[in-house]
Amino acid sequence: MLARVPTSFKRLPRAVREQQMLDAAVKVFSRRGYHAASMDEIADDAGISKPMVYAYLGAKEELFTACLHREGTRLMEAIAAAVEPDLPADEQLWRGLRAFFRFVGAHRDGWAVLYRQARGEPPLAGAVVTMRGRMIDVVTGLLERALAARGREVRASELEIMAYALVGASESVADWLADHPEADADRAATRMMNVAWLGAGQLLDGELWRPADAG
Amino acid sequence: MLARVPTSFKRLPRAVREQQMLDAAVKVFSRRGYHAASMDEIADDAGISKPMVYAYLGAKEELFTACLHREGTRLMEAIAAAVEPDLPADEQLWRGLRAFFRFVGAHRDGWAVLYRQARGEPPLAGAVVTMRGRMIDVVTGLLERALAARGREVRASELEIMAYALVGASESVADWLADHPEADADRAATRMMNVAWLGAGQLLDGELWRPADAG
Amino acid sequence: MLARVPTSFKRLPRAVREQQMLDAAVKVFSRRGYHAASMDEIADDAGISKPMVYAYLGAKEELFTACLHREGTRLMEAIAAAVEPDLPADEQLWRGLRAFFRFVGAHRDGWAVLYRQARGEPPLAGAVVTMRGRMIDVVTGLLERALAARGREVRASELEIMAYALVGASESVADWLADHPEADADRAATRMMNVAWLGAGQLLDGELWRPADAG
Amino acid sequence: MLARVPTSFKRLPRAVREQQMLDAAVKVFSRRGYHAASMDEIADDAGISKPMVYAYLGAKEELFTACLHREGTRLMEAIAAAVEPDLPADEQLWRGLRAFFRFVGAHRDGWAVLYRQARGEPPLAGAVVTMRGRMIDVVTGLLERALAARGREVRASELEIMAYALVGASESVADWLADHPEADADRAATRMMNVAWLGAGQLLDGELWRPADAG
DNA sequence: AATGAATGAGTTTTCATTCAT
DNA sequence: AATGAATGAAAACTCATTCAT
Known part of the structure; x- marks a missing residue:
């Protein structure tokens, strides 16, 4: 958590103000959901007046996108x-998943929550497409490199579905993690890795994937 | 022989009206999202007045839940x-996945969309928990039976995470399907089955799972 | 309290049905207030359908008036x-006041509550004027007879104000009684009688009026 | 010398707007009654938009209370x-009553009407209790001082009933005054004083209390 | 640069009341 | 005689957004 900047500091440079606003917005959006979050509350929470929010970061939708x-x-x-x-x-894949779950576990008010909300809201569809695209790209890139290393090649659309499946599964397990605050992020990552790498077939037969390192 | 269908469409029995309303509500919620959907539009679309909706199915939240x-x-x-x-x-697993994707592909305005919306809306959290529980139960049951057939046993929480991963992956691929209207549900199911059953490891090595039947 | 007539008794004579409805209406109006009372609740409570209420006793205003x-x-x-x-x-005067307070004390859901509500509601003004007129008439008649017995005569408007004062004071003490459920109706009547008959002047000097009988 | 009154009536400071709103609300509540009064009409009458009313004075109930x-x-x-x-x-007592009736007579849309309405409305009960308490306190205080001057003492609950009676009688006569627009407030006060001070017993015997001064 | 004042527009919800059977 | 089905109309309340200072 960043130390709260005292309100008495007026006339802050724009960049700082914007971060304050984004902090407040992330907090309020996460807590209340996109619709229930009011611009009033966000402005209040940022310690700034509403017109400033509009001036710096635009309307509600833009703000959420930001x-x-x-x-x-x-x-x-x-x-x-x-x-x-x-x-x-x-x-x-293991390192990526572990980083993903660690991040999600450490920022329970951040990306995962916002993303979940955005997915159901038609007005935010654009932002979702963009963000998911970036995630898919990361995973697709990983898979492509792996294939290349094996000297194989696969149609792009095949890879894309696979990436969707991996990303979706991770999101879902991230939800599970979010709903089980006592759970451990690394354990969740390990489970996820097992499903993703070995598949149900081998898992049911008792095979197991284990991380090589301890950390 | 059949009961005479009234010439005017008024004064229908409650059960019929309720289905009409639910049809309309599913349509409008899917199209607009929970918040942007107005009770007015739903009532209009159902060809009935708003008070009837409230009388039969309750407030917006209850209606969505229904x-x-x-x-x-x-x-x-x-x-x-x-x-x-x-x-x-x-x-x-294959038949279940295929049925899932066929259903989702055939009802592009139905469950998948509603569910996606509900997940982000705090007020609908209860309904989501209930429904997801039912899905997880189905998958968990399947996995349990498979383990039993192999004479093995696994902790419930392990199974649960695995079920989450599978459900999440399926939802995500269903999203992909929803976003690609020209795509074929069975092909999507096959891809998903490959990821789920073989896992990334074997897939990258060129292994492939194929449906036994043609249907 | 009348024993509740079982709902299975259908086709009751009109007069009986009307009393049932009035019983229910008095109860609901008293409990909720004129506006918050819904015709639905009244009909339900009377064990009858809404159209019957309208057929027998008319619209809400008429019902309240009744x-x-x-x-x-x-x-x-x-x-x-x-x-x-x-x-x-x-x-x-004493007997009248005592009867008044006894009645009000014994029917805490009846006249006093309805009357209090009606006084503030412009649409019910007519009914209030009528009812208050009847009360004023009773008191005025009493005062006139008393004057006649003393061979005196006073302008009608003078008597009227006096009657207003007495009725208003009684209503107010009835309110006090309604707000103090543990209080005794006869004691309240005695206090009221003292104020009304002796006036503040004599009361302050320690004079006291006492009922002659014990009953 | 005076601050320039702006040519356009817009953008007034909060305190001013609040008084305008209260003025309008008192008027509309008095004219229509609590329920029939709509926030729309109040806002219109105050020459301001509804949201401002909510922002400054809160929901309908709070507004009425204010x-x-x-x-x-x-x-x-x-x-x-x-x-x-x-x-x-x-x-x-005489001066108090006279002031009361003068005030009520001069503000026929003010306190008396609001108070009468509030008494019948369950949701406003709290406000009524508060206000009535203040009136009762005033009267009780007067009576206590009078007793003390005579060296006497009386139980608090006795005084309270007496105060209720006096306040109720005054309210009722104020009603009479409100219903007789041609009537004179001071004459009504004199009548009321006679009943309150002398009591019915002496009045019937022809005794009379008269104000000492002319004003 | 910063904000208090202001609003248009929309939503959910409720209720008295009446048909059609 | 009795009721389930149906609605017109309105009201409270909220919110994103923008002026004017």
């Missing part, structure tokens, strides 16, 4: 930092 | 009808 | 039965 | 200004 964008980027950066392109595919 | 319940039950019935408990696990 | 009329008449009859025109004025 | 409070306070102040604690009790 939140989603910022949180999504942070998530993507966390994943990117964890994955090293030269490792084998399973290690890459 | 929609979700009806559509979810239909989906579940479609899946249940397709799965035969005595078949091997992969065949069961 | 309630007020019935309860008011009962009150007036109770007072009339208690007052004997040949007694001295103070004895008459 | 009206009652303002008008009640004005009435109480008028009475307090008229009564001088060092005068004899009858003089105090």
